[in-house]
Amino acid sequence: MADSKQRTVFFVSESTGITAETLGHSLLSQFPHIDFTYHQRPFVDSVEKANNLFDEINQVAKDKRYKPLVFATMPEYKINRILQKANCYYYEVFESILDRIGKDLHTDPKRESGLSHGLINEKSYDARIDALNFTLKHDDAMVLKTLGESDVIIIGVSRSGKTPTSLYLALKFGIKAANYPITDDDFDKEELPQVLLDNRHKLFATSIKAKRLHQIREKRRPNSQYSSLETCKSEIKKAQKLYEKYGLKPMDVTSQSIEELAAQIVRKLNLKISKDTLI
């Protein structure tokens, strides 16, 4: 059954398992024709837990009659050695690269767990939480007068993905991301509020295809005026007119994920990312 199209995958770590999971998912996304089932096994930080997981992996191999895939980040040798012997395809994500870096930098790695996603640097961690609080406070144009303190202000019509992107930027990068929905009030005046114009260099304008916007809004308020394709088309057109008035070049977000959009924003505005403020 070695060629079965169904596979069990374990993400294993002495700590959160975020790294093993992120890399494992990325690698396996290169095999879209195979159906993977994922299991997280974080905080495997003792010989006893490693032995239990060893048994679990072997049991899966026996029951399913094919070897599971195991992605592990195990800076400490002791636990790594136990899992390596399980009946699985074992990928130690750190191993080969960690040693190479050590050689390249002429220094030994610490080989301690919890260094990357733990609460190591309280000050920069708190800064990330501060950014998140700022973003929550400045979501959906709730507060305008302190908008100048933001790192970026995402603008666009209602329901075009501004809020999730802002939250992602804050949580992941510690970026103070505000957002402003362009609504009837702005369309009627045919201008953007002064506080936005005062922070023009921080504006990130977005556009979206009417069909997709209609689809998103329908889920929110089915069969409403707000969600009708006609309203969506009209708002998008008026927003475009406003962008042109101020020379703003919008980015089409229709087929972009939050992560892709966030990466674009960081790049375009050349935003600073603290080394400790990464998820």
Place this chain on the structure above:
Amino acid sequence: MADSKQRTVFFVSESTGITAETLGHSLLSQFPHIDFTYHQRPFVDSVEKANNLFDEINQVAKDKRYKPLVFATMPEYKINRILQKANCYYYEVFESILDRIGKDLHTDPKRESGLSHGLINEKSYDARIDALNFTLKHDDAMVLKTLGESDVIIIGVSRSGKTPTSLYLALKFGIKAANYPITDDDFDKEELPQVLLDNRHKLFATSIKAKRLHQIREKRRPNSQYSSLETCKSEIKKAQKLYEKYGLKPMDVTSQSIEELAAQIVRKLNLKISKDTLI
């Protein structure tokens, strides 16, 4: 200057660069005595962009008189080959493991970019956004009557990290995470609201050290009754009493990061994580 304690690092990708960045950060966290400066270079998806980056890397190597470190996820050979020749320590994060997986699974990887963090599966992507909207709506006990639809309800005193953790769970895993701050009203009644008790199996109780809570609240409302060490101590004690009444075992969040707490919650409640709902 090969042993300089200051190093420039590039995270390079044809797509968002999230994987290169996550793994690169984790690996470099094992060298805490070295001071790294990070640069993100996402969407390097053409020969022209690769050539520009090639020049940039070489310029850094020349100016700083030591080689920068480059972490790259480059499933396509063409661009990878250009960057490999730059004057740097080049770590292709996918390379060795991707080939091994292909061999182990008896199938070739697709070698396409944007498969892991793009908007590939619209349905599961939308589910993640739905989870985020649910979490925003059920933050801070704003809505109680639909609490039963949540996957987890985090409870604890005000400002103990419930909101960031809930948002992280929603954004990263597509988990509907509500949270409920235990306040004076509950303390006075000496009981938790019925809607929480009806969803007891979804409750995740948190505790925190008074000194840390005091420190967090001081930033929010300096020199207030709310932030005083005395109030913090008293609230924590009363919350503990409520937990005991209902047989809830709280987790101490004092020295845990959002990521660590989220991983603990997923593990303890054995929450299901969709394969497409990962940041």
